[in-house]
Amino acid sequence: MPTPAFSFATIGINHGHIYEQTALMLAAGCRLKYFCAPEDDLAAEYVAKFPQAERVTDERKVPLALRAFVDATGESRFGQLFAMSTLSLIPVFFVFLAFQRLIIRGVALGALKR
Numbered sequence: 001m002p003t004p005a006f007s008f009a010t011i012g013i014n015h016g017h018i019y020e021q022t023a024l025m026l027a028a029g030c031r032l033k034y035f036c037a038p039e040d041d042l043a044a045e046y047v048a049k050f051p052q053a054e055r056v057t058d059e060r061k062v063p064l065a066l067r068a069f070v071d072a073t074g075e076s077r078f079g080q081l082f083a084m085s086t087l088s089l090i091p092v093f094f095v096f097l098a099f100q101r102l103i104i105r106g107v108a109l110g111a112l113k114r
Helices: 017-027 040-049 057-071 080-096 100-111
Strands: 007-012 029-035 054-056
Touching: 007 017, 017 029, 080 100
Parallel strands: 007 029, 029 054
Antiparallel strands: none
8 A cells, every 4th residue: 555645835935945945855755735924935946846835924914824733633743744844954064073172172162261
């Protein structure tokens, strides 16, 4: 029995990496349901690239879009939410690895008393 496709929403589309992450999620078989963007020019560009997404402009409707991550019984799909959380942490991990020496040096220098 195939597992149902993972549905997701995007915010912060003024960041270029969101387009890449959205394309990767779609390539993996996921469904883009919503995106939130108050800027009309950014929304038009995003819809041109991803026409299947429904735009949410009213911040009061964002909780309704988040209900897409809750199944019919009212329970959250923690596996899918955890997977998306893990994917969002990958860039942070690589930035830490790239600048690890500088971060540790800064922490060590900040701990010294003068």
